[in-house]
Amino acid sequence: MWIVVGVASVFLLKAGAAKSLVPSKLQSLAELLVDFIRGIIQDTMGPSGMRYFPFISTLFLFILFSNLLGLVPGSFTVTSQIVVTGVFAIAVYGLSLVIGFQLHGAKFLGILVPPGTPGWLLPLMIPIELISQLARPISLAVRLFANMTAGHVILGVLFGLTIAGGLLIGWLPFSFTIVLYGLEVGIAFIQAYIFVVLTCVYIGDAIHLH
Amino acid sequence: MAPSQDPVFAGLGKAMRVGTDLLAALIVGGFLGWLVDSYVFDSTPWGVSVGLVLGLIAGIRNAYRAAQRWGA
Numbered sequence: 001m002w003i004v005v006g007v008a009s010v011f012l013l014k015a016g017a018a019k020s021l022v023p024s025k026l027q028s029l030a031e032l033l034v035d036f037i038r039g040i041i042q043d044t045m046g047p048s049g050m051r052y053f054p055f056i057s058t059l060f061l062f063i064l065f066s067n068l069l070g071l072v073p074g075s076f077t078v079t080s081q082i083v084v085t086g087v088f089a090i091a092v093y094g095l096s097l098v099i100g101f102q103l104h105g106a107k108f109l110g111i112l113v114p115p116g117t118p119g120w121l122l123p124l125m126i127p128i129e130l131i132s133q134l135a136r137p138i139s140l141a142v143r144l145f146a147n148m149t150a151g152h153v154i155l156g157v158l159f160g161l162t163i164a165g166g167l168l169i170g171w172l173p174f175s176f177t178i179v180l181y182g183l184e185v186g187i188a189f190i191q192a193y194i195f196v197v198l199t200c201v202y203i204g205d206a207i208h209l210h
Numbered sequence: 211m212a213p214s215q216d217p218v219f220a221g222l223g224k225a226m227r228v229g230t231d232l233l234a235a236l237i238v239g240g241f242l243g244w245l246v247d248s249y250v251f252d253s254t255p256w257g258v259s260v261g262l263v264l265g266l267i268a269g270i271r272n273a274y275r276a277a278q279r280w281g282a
Contacts, residue, residue: 131239131261132268139234143226186222194223201279 004066004078012061033061040197045204052203055095059088060196067148067188071181079191080148082141089140092199100206110209140198147191151184227276232269239265 012030037057041049063079070077078084100108112129113122158180161173243261247254 127264128268128271131242131265132235132272134242135231135235135238135265135268135272138238139230142234143230146230147226190222190226194227197223198227 004062004069007069008061008065011065037196040193041200044197044200045207048207049200049204052200056196056199059092059199060192063088063144063195064189064192067192068185070148070152071184071188077148077152079144080152082145085145086137086141088144088195089137092140092202093137096202096206099203100209103207104209108206108209111205136198136202140195144191144195147187151180151187155180155184224276228273231272231276235269235272236262236265239263239268 011026034057037060038050038053041053041056045052066078069075070080100111104110111133112126114125114129155177158173158177162170162177164170165173239261240258241261243257243259243264245257246261247257251257
């Protein structure tokens with residue numbers, strides 16, 4: 001985990017050091033990244049969500065870098081441990097609850113009642129909404145963890161088959177590992193993106209009640 | 211074009227959300243039902259059954275709401 005933090009920090013510090021008007025390659029990469037995160041926040045939370053930009057960008061960079069560093073052969077993927085993703089998910093969900101109660105007080109409990117519900121449906125709707133709220137951190141944690149673990153398990157199995165197959169047939173699983181490796185790089189990006197988008201959606205739900 | 215508006219990237223992101231949303235709500239529903247069964251009422255098959263049905267509804271509702279959000 002410290003390696004991930006270190007690599008991400010060094011990348012951003014180096015990229016942000018020059019601050020030239022005509023950006024270098026590294027700087028434009030960093031600017032692209034910041035612009036990307038800004039776009040996500042604007043799309044899902046609106047301009048009032050920019051207050052949470054530091055938190056969201058830290059989360060995004062950490063998940064992205066740990067996903068990518070996990071793809072370096074022989075390294076360890078932090079996000080393939082459900083403990084790590086679970087803590088992230090609980091932190092995000094707890095933050096959205098804190099923000100909601102801070103902004104709306106007890107009225108925030110109205111998130112359990114969808115707008116336009118007739119009164120006689122309330123005993124049914126409140127448990128359903130409660131379950132769908134509680135499912136949020138779990139689906140956040142499980143999604144990231146499962147995607148990372150599954151990818152690495154598949155890669156491991158295919159490499160094992162390559163070694164078991166030897167020269168005669170081993171080229172077949174080996175070519176699959178190359179294709180899947182590309183897919184895994186894409187998944188590393190997409191999973192970081194999804195985690196951050198959902199974080200924004202949950203915090204946005206807490207800000208704008210209904 | 212900003213990558214967050216890239217149709218392929220954003221579309222893949224949306225597609226990968228829905229599956230776990232369905233599953234997670236089902237798990238939570240079943241777990242809550244099991245808690246009620248074992249610690250509150252001692253009503254063994256009923257809590258889990260009702261919890262699973264509620265979890266299923268909640269999961270479908272979650273997925274439906276997510277789809278509505280990006281349909282607009």
